[in-house]
Amino acid sequence: MTDLSRTEPLQHWSSPDPFDPHSIEKLAAGQERYYMASQWQMMWWKFRRHKLALWSGVILLALYALTLVVEVVAPYAPSTRSARHIFAPPQSVHLFHEGEFVGPFVYGYRFKLNTETLKREYTENRERVQPLRFFCRSDPYKFWGLVASDIHLVCPAEDGFMFLLGTDRLGRDVLSRMIYGARISLTVGLLGIAISFLIGITLGGISGYYGGWIDSVIQRLIEIVKSLPELPLWLALSAALPVSLSPILVYFGITIILGLLEWPGLARAVRSKLLSLREEDFCTAAQLMGASPKRVIGRHLLPSFMSHLIASATLAIPSMILGETALSFLGLGLRPPIVSWGVQLSEALNINVVALYPWLLLPMVPVIVVVLAFNFFGDGLRDAADPYK
Amino acid sequence: MLNYLAQRVLIMIPTLLVISLLVFLIIKLPPGDFLSNKMQELQSQGDRSALERMEFLRQQFGLDRPMIEQYAAWLGVWPHHGEFSGLLQGDWGWSFEFNRPVIDLIGQSMLLTAILNLAVAIFVYMVSFPIGVYSATRQYSWGDYGFTFLGYLGLATPSFLLALLLLYYANVWFGLSIGGMMDEQFIDSAWTWAKIKSVLSHLAIPVIVIGTSSTAGMIRRLRANLLDELQKQYVTTARAKGLPPMRLLIKYPIRMALNPFVSDIGNMIPQMVSGSVIVSVVMSLPTAGPMLLQALQSQDQYLAGSFLMFLALLTVIGMLVSDILLAILDPRIRLSGSATT
Numbered sequence: 001m002t003d004l005s006r007t008e009p010l011q012h013w014s015s016p017d018p019f020d021p022h023s024i025e026k027l028a029a030g031q032e033r034y035y036m037a038s039q040w041q042m043m044w045w046k047f048r049r050h051k052l053a054l055w056s057g058v059i060l061l062a063l064y065a066l067t068l069v070v071e072v073v074a075p076y077a078p079s080t081r082s083a084r085h086i087f088a089p090p091q092s093v094h095l096f097h098e099g100e101f102v103g104p105f106v107y108g109y110r111f112k113l114n115t116e117t118l119k120r121e122y123t124e125n126r127e128r129v130q131p132l133r134f135f136c137r138s139d140p141y142k143f144w145g146l147v148a149s150d151i152h153l154v155c156p157a158e159d160g161f162m163f164l165l166g167t168d169r170l171g172r173d174v175l176s177r178m179i180y181g182a183r184i185s186l187t188v189g190l191l192g193i194a195i196s197f198l199i200g201i202t203l204g205g206i207s208g209y210y211g212g213w214i215d216s217v218i219q220r221l222i223e224i225v226k227s228l229p230e231l232p233l234w235l236a237l238s239a240a241l242p243v244s245l246s247p248i249l250v251y252f253g254i255t256i257i258l259g260l261l262e263w264p265g266l267a268r269a270v271r272s273k274l275l276s277l278r279e280e281d282f283c284t285a286a287q288l289m290g291a292s293p294k295r296v297i298g299r300h301l302l303p304s305f306m307s308h309l310i311a312s313a314t315l316a317i318p319s320m321i322l323g324e325t326a327l328s329f330l331g332l333g334l335r336p337p338i339v340s341w342g343v344q345l346s347e348a349l350n351i352n353v354v355a356l357y358p359w360l361l362l363p364m365v366p367v368i369v370v371v372l373a374f375n376f377f378g379d380g381l382r383d384a385a386d387p388y389k
Numbered sequence: 390m391l392n393y394l395a396q397r398v399l400i401m402i403p404t405l406l407v408i409s410l411l412v413f414l415i416i417k418l419p420p421g422d423f424l425s426n427k428m429q430e431l432q433s434q435g436d437r438s439a440l441e442r443m444e445f446l447r448q449q450f451g452l453d454r455p456m457i458e459q460y461a462a463w464l465g466v467w468p469h470h471g472e473f474s475g476l477l478q479g480d481w482g483w484s485f486e487f488n489r490p491v492i493d494l495i496g497q498s499m500l501l502t503a504i505l506n507l508a509v510a511i512f513v514y515m516v517s518f519p520i521g522v523y524s525a526t527r528q529y530s531w532g533d534y535g536f537t538f539l540g541y542l543g544l545a546t547p548s549f550l551l552a553l554l555l556l557y558y559a560n561v562w563f564g565l566s567i568g569g570m571m572d573e574q575f576i577d578s579a580w581t582w583a584k585i586k587s588v589l590s591h592l593a594i595p596v597i598v599i600g601t602s603s604t605a606g607m608i609r610r611l612r613a614n615l616l617d618e619l620q621k622q623y624v625t626t627a628r629a630k631g632l633p634p635m636r637l638l639i640k641y642p643i644r645m646a647l648n649p650f651v652s653d654i655g656n657m658i659p660q661m662v663s664g665s666v667i668v669s670v671v672m673s674l675p676t677a678g679p680m681l682l683q684a685l686q687s688q689d690q691y692l693a694g695s696f697l698m699f700l701a702l703l704t705v706i707g708m709l710v711s712d713i714l715l716a717i718l719d720p721r722i723r724l725s726g727s728a729t730t
Contacts (some may be wrong), residue, residue, distance in 0.1 A: 151649055224407050226656075229700050231663030233415065233683060236697060239685040240418035281525060318545070325547050326667050329566070349671070353558040364550045371545035 035125040043307060046384040053380020056373035063370065067183040073153050074176035075162055078339045081384055082171040084160060085109060087357050088122050090166040090174075095097045097129050105131040108163055119356065130160035159324060166359035168347055177339050178363050183342035185372065188255050188324045189317040195259030196266060197313055203263070204270025205297050209278060215271075222264040230261050238332040254333055258320045269312045273305040306387040316376035318371040341367050393716055401705055407703075409476070412697045413460045416690045422452055423485045424686045450483065450691075473491050476698070482691025491695045495680065499699055502665065502676040505599070508701060510593055510654065512600040513607055513728065518650070521611030522643065528616060536608065543605035548664045552598045552671045559594055595672055599664040603657045611650050620640035642667070651714050656705035662700050 012095070027035065048054060067072060082088075091106040108128030112121045138155035142148050156162035165175040205219035237257045239251055277283060278301065286296050327333030328342025329349065336343060341363040347353065348360045435595070446455055463482070465475020481491040483675045524533045576601035618624065619642050627637045669678030675697050 107423050220403070221407075224404050226412075227404065227659060227704050228411070228702055229659040229662035229666070231666050232697055235666070235682065236415045236685055236693065237418070239688075240415065242419070277535065298522070322547055326549060329547075329549055330667065330670060332682075332685075345547075348550075348553065351553060351556055354553050359666075361550065361553070364547065367547060368542070368545045372541055375541065375544065 005194070018155060020136065022060050023279070039307075043384045047380055050088075050380035050383060052376045053383075056376040056380070058200055059369070059373045060377060063182060063366075064186060064371075066179070067186055069142050070179050070183050071141045071149075072151065072175075074146075074179040075155050076098060076151055076173040076176040078172070078177050078180040079143055079337065080139055080172060082173075083169065084111070084171070085122075085161060085167050086171045087120050087169065088163050088167045088171070089357075091124075091163055096296075100368070102129060102160065102351065103130050103131055105158075106164075106238045109162065121313070130157035130161070130162070132162060133157065165362050167255060168344075168360060170320065174359060174362060177344055180339045181341045181344055181363065184334065185321060185324060185342065185367070187249075188258065188340070189320040189374075190264065191252075191255040192258035192320040193313050193317050195256055196263035196316070197309075199259070199262040201270055201302070201309070204267035205274060208271035208274030209297055209301075211275075214259025218267070218271075222267055225261065228261070231326060233261060233326055234253065234258070235330065235332055238327055247335065250335060251338060254267065254327065257346050258323050262316055262320060265316060266312060268308070269308060270305075273308060274301055277304060292313070307381075310383035311378055311385045313319060314374060314381055318374045321367065321371060321374075391715065394713065396708060397712055404705060405702065408701045409464060409698060410460065412694055413463060416688075416694045416697070416700065417456060417459075418494045419688055422690055423546045424452055426688065427485070437554065446483070446485065460595075463496070463691075481695045484684075484689055484692040486687050486689040486692070488490075491691050494692065495677070495695060495699070498680060499677050501674070502699075505592065505595060505665055505674070505676055506661055506707075507657075508596045509603070509665065510658075510707070511652075512596045513603045513657065513661075515602045516600070517607035517611060521608045521640075521650075522615060524608065525615035525646075526618065526638065528562060540605035540608050543601040546601070547570065548598055548602060549667050551601060552586045552595070552668045555594050555598055556672060564574075594675060595665070595668055598668050599661055602664065603661055606657065607653060611646060612652055614646040615642060616650050618645045621656075648715065648719055651718055654714075655708040655711040658711070659703045662704055666700070 049258050058179065088109055092108075093104050095101060095104060097105065108125040108130060110123045110125040112123070113119075114121050133155050134153065136152060136155045138151045140148065140150040140154045154162075160199075162187045163173050163175070165173075165178065168174055168177070203218050203221075207215045234257055237260070238254060241253045275296075282299060283296060286300050291299070323343035324333055324340065325345060327342055328335075331346055334340050335364060344363040345361070353360050424443050424447050428440060428447075431440050431443065432722065450462075452459065465480070466478035481495070483489075484491050484494055487494055495693065520536050527533055567622060572608075613704050621642075623635065624642060629643065632640075665676060666678040668674070669676040670682055671680060677700060681693060681696040681700075682688075
């Protein structure tokens with residue numbers, strides 16, 4: 001039995017501060033920052049953690065920045081020919097000549113035609129030291145076809161040559177052409193995806209929002225387009241482009257063709273997202289307040305899954321870049337004088353090229369790098385697209 | 390099951406109809422046709438008898454009729470003009486360029502295309518299944534990283550370049566002959582064991598090349614699916630109860646992960662057929678690829694149309710097979726009559 005007659009108070013601590021009923025809701029600074037952040041900010045935080053995706057993004061950004069200034073970066077113009085250097089192998093950049101520092105330079109070529117195999121044999125000419133020049137004058141060009149200039153980032157020595165990645169059948173510098181090709185090959189994917197984005201969002205939006213028979217018709221259409229083998233159709237469509245078309249129109253024609261078959265995946269993504277979102281309260285509220293379907297889709301629904309869409313669009317770009325490469329390789333895509341990686345690779349159609357002039361296959365390196373970078377970048381975006389998870 | 394099968398086969402009919410319309414529109418897209426181009430050429434040469442022959446062919450195949458009538462005739466639902474009866478009657482038309490019935494030209498190459506794609510499908514399954522299971526069960530091991538890296542590389546390399554490189558190195562290292570589907574002495578001989586062996590050795594490189602990107606995608610998906618399953622509670626429970634790891638793996642998670650694995654083959658088939666077209670051009674295989682390219686360039690419409698139709702048919706049938714496999718595997722689909730995706 002306890003002693004009930006005890007009179008002194010219990011010993012316990014009590015705060016002298018006035019009682020604040022909201023104290024439990026107070027957030028730490030870090031928590032506050034997290035809860036107040038916008039959706040895009042949270043996506044960025046999440047994306048940042050994905051190191052591979054981050055670096056892929058940096059690489060892509062650098063490459064797209066390059067496409068803006070190809071004229072300056074490329075040491076030669078894309079059509080400059082050196083008749084004395086046909087199928088010349090890549091040179092390597094040296095720093096020391098006979099133990100002496102001269103800065104970056106290349107050795108000249110010594111050329112000999114093998115009279116038995118008719119193979120052109122180039123050897124390094126150790127006596128000709130050709131130091132590279134930087135921010136120098138060389139081939140004239142028109143920057144973006146507008147401003148005439150002749151300043152390059154790096155050019156060969158005066159009266160010298162610099163073919164860091166060798167030359168092709170006509171003695172044109174492979175490196176310069178690869179740099180110019182980047183402008184075409186990288187933008188083909190972007191334009192193509194813009195077109196399929198448009199078709200995909202429109203059809204997917206209609207299908208997901210209205211449902212019913214419209215939905216099933218569009219679904220069947222998607223299934224049919226998806227079940228078609230892409231390449232033969234791309235081939236057939238590009239064979240339909242008239243031969244007399246100007247190169248720039250061929251370029252746009254090819255991007256449209258690439259975009260035309262790529263939309264079903266996007267349309268499906270839009271539809272399935274819409275189907276779940278249109279049941280949400282904010283959507284019903286907008287409808288009750290008299291918003292038109294166009295406004296509900298465009299203003300309320302689309303923004304809430306834009307991030308997903310961007311991620312799936314990013315993942316669709318590589319197949320377009322590969323598609324352009326394949327078409328041009330077969331001679332049905334872009335045509336000279338346009339320079340793209342696919343056009344360059346089309347010179348390597350013959351197995352002899354692999355054996356004799358393997359450097360003509362080098363444009364495949366940027367293709368692989370870009371496709372990989374887009375894949376990693378897209379994966380990162382997809383993971384970040386739902387930051388609340 | 391029968392119900393589902395019937396439904397699935399019936400859906401193919403409108404699908405093929407729409408495809409045939411698309412194919413027809415695409416091959417008629419370029420202005421003019423093979424015969425009118427040829428006639429212009431002949432007119433400038435003043436070759437009267439050939440010109441008359443062309444005019445006869447033009448009438449025979451109704452190339453002077455309106456587009457919709459031509460389509461219907463090609464399909465075989467329109468009263469035919471002359472000799473030509475249409476696809477539904479089993480008449481694939483006439484190749485103007487080779488001056489032979491299309492069926493004579495493409496019969497052999499269709500068979501080889503089908504064989505090639507079948508071999509690719511088998512290759513994709515046989516390679517991706519063990520690697521996918523290995524990668525998932527040994528997540529973050531060196532092997533897993535290695536296969537993931539190879540897989541990404543396989544996804545990113547254009548197949549025609551891979552074809553070129555492999556052709557070259559196969560010849561240098563293993564002395565495999567370059568290109569073609571079989572050694573030359575077998576081309577017109579009857580099927581013997583030696584011929585089959587020759588075909589198989591020539592098949593190896595194209596199959597690897599065409600299958601690589603599909604295999605890479607398949608491994609990625611199987612790995613992801615299996616990883617999802619392996620994290621679930623029932624696996625932990627089974628482990629806690631002392632089920633041997635191998636038996637556990639085969640009995641539960643793999644069966645669950647197998648479902649998307651089978652249905653994905655449907656998505657891969659168009660990709661494989663695409664791949665086989667370009668790779669056969671590079672490797673000069675006597676499959677649909679090179680001849681389709683030629684027919685498209687010269688606007689030989691019935692030849693091109695037949696090839697496109699055949700390739701589409703191949704994918705549609707492939708998808709049917711994958712759906713049937715899926716229905717056998719998964720009672721939910723078999724009973725509800727539609728895929729639960």
